[in-house]
Amino acid sequence: MQYILLIYGSESEAKKASKDDMLKMHQEYTVFTNELKAAGKMTGGAPLESVTTATTVRVKEGRTLRTDGPFAETREQLGGFYAIEAKDLDEAVAIAAKIPGAKTGSIEVRPVMKLPGM
Numbered sequence: 001m002q003y004i005l006l007i008y009g010s011e012s013e014a015k016k017a018s019k020d021d022m023l024k025m026h027q028e029y030t031v032f033t034n035e036l037k038a039a040g041k042m043t044g045g046a047p048l049e050s051v052t053t054a055t056t057v058r059v060k061e062g063r064t065l066r067t068d069g070p071f072a073e074t075r076e077q078l079g080g081f082y083a084i085e086a087k088d089l090d091e092a093v094a095i096a097a098k099i100p101g102a103k104t105g106s107i108e109v110r111p112v113m114k115l116p117g118m
Contacts, residue, residue, distance in 0.1 A: 001086060001087070002083065002084070002112035003083075003089075003092040003110065004082070004110050004112055005082040005099060005107050005108070006107065006108040006109075006110065007078070007080045007081060007082075007099060007101045007105065008077065008101075008107070008108065009105030009106075010104075010105065011050060014079075028100035029099075029100050032099060036084065036095070041084050041085055042082060042083070042085075043085055044082070044083035045082035045083055046081065047079065047080035051069070052069070054068075054069055080101075083112070089109070089111070092109050092111075093109055
């Protein structure tokens with residue numbers, strides 16, 4: 001079954017981190033990503049640019065409305081994701097718990113919906 005692991009954290013707190021702390025976190029992500037790939041569990045993923053680069057799109061009465069910024073104000077922002085293959089939710093949660101950002105933020109685990117013909 002496919003799952004997406006959404007990585008949330010505070011951008012403002014991340015900006016306060018020292019260069020050494022940021023390098024250490026990057027190294028932890030590299031190790032984790034390589035382990036996922038080696039286990040054949042990773043199907044995709046990427047870090048995201050700052051929430052300040054986000055654009056929200058809504059369609060109202062046939063008109064496309066475009067707003068700069070994220071959908072909602074929150075303490076934590078979506079910072080990246082992994083798309084994985086796991087046998088069940090328990091395995092997906094176990095994998096999510098190993099994501100370095102889980103120590104400072106939160107990881108949302110969601111099954112990917114299977115649609116006919118996709």
